[in-house]
Amino acid sequence: MCLGVPGRVVAVHGRSATVDFWGVRRETRLDVIDEPVQPGDYILNHVGFAIRKIPAAEIAETLALYEQLLREAEGDMMAADVRTEIAAAHDGAPPEGSRGV
């Protein structure tokens, strides 16, 4: 659970954002991140919340680590944690109350 997972912001709607995690699009909350994000930015998602923006210079290195993990078998513990972090983002439409804030 400590790992979090990086994703690319596709769209921002108030306090949530649609984020792409290797082709899986989910809603991530923006309540706790401490800087504005816009489409194209990469964020680190932890239990459904973006906790930081990944600086541009660090994106490739960060993604490489996770891509290596996601190639692991289904039962691998670290890979499972990463998949759990993806599942933690909200599935589907932006949650109620996230617009117009």
Added chain:
Amino acid sequence: MASDLALSAAERELKFRDPAKARALTGALERLCRDIGREPVSVMHVCGSHEQSIAKYGLRAILPRALNVIMGPGCPVCVTDVPEVDEAVVLAEDGVRIATYGDMLKVPGTSKSLADAQAAGAQIDVVYSAAQAVELARDTTAPVCFFASGFETTAVATAAVVLADPPPPPNFSILSAHKYIPPVMEIVAEMPGTRVEGFLAAGHAATITGWRIFERFVERHRIPVVVAGFEPLDILAGLVKLVELVRDGTPRVENMYPRCVTPDGNRNAQRQLWRVFRTTGGRWRGIAHVPNGNLRLRDEFAWIDARRRFAIDVRRLWTHAPSALTQVCICGDIMAGIASPHGCPLFGKECTPDTPVGACMVSSEGTCKIWHQYGGHPDL
């Protein structure tokens, strides 16, 4: 040299993206340990993901023999105390729908786990996020309680749903088992059997808190702290810096994960965390009473605090004595760094991930479960 042989064998396993760098780092660790000239040099990390990475990539096989890297109380599920599980079980039995992170289901209480309560008909939902627990409550009129575990990094998400606009619905409450890491480092540093000479701090927790939070600890205990990431090379680089500080007798905080961690961390997250939670003393399972180690909802959030909203009487669970196997479990000693899973007579025998006796075998962040999956301390 033996270490070179070990490394070349390990390299094939490790899939280091930069084997030359890994070799340079382990070489540096060998030199530093030789300089120190005694063993063991014991350092501790407090993060399940660090242990997963160390075990998965077999790092202990390429570390100097003199260097002992211990996992401390870095698994929030594992340190959730028995009475906290009992509270959730009682609520569940009384008809409150419990939403919680998956690892919490099998954590043993005095006589039952949440999984036991579920098998007996209680409604328990696994969620991946506090926000999903709120969504569950919105879809029903029944009382829904989020049994919240995790260290400060995860507590931030719980705080955010409490402060959200619109607020959670009135049938939603929170039973906080959140824990705060800095105070337990003080406890473990003082434990006579542990003799920790340095701490490796978890990169993503420090993303929230910032690395300066460890300065007070270093001043008090004269033990260095190095913030490190999760990649095998990040961990090796963190260990090199940590052992260097041990050798030089210059305790200070060093940030070896600058691509993620700043001096002051995420202030917006900290503001929400401390607006909603206060620290209070409490037991960490198997370890000790930890002053300021628990995060509890502040008085002004009594309206969402399950402990204020419900009369939770856990005494009815005390009719059965804990099982005999539980008495043998040494999870506490393992988390305090005094013992390793291989020192437990139950490890891999009576206690497995399918039939866990202790909480360390339940959670994917627990030392025993990690060692059971990856092997933890390969024979050299």
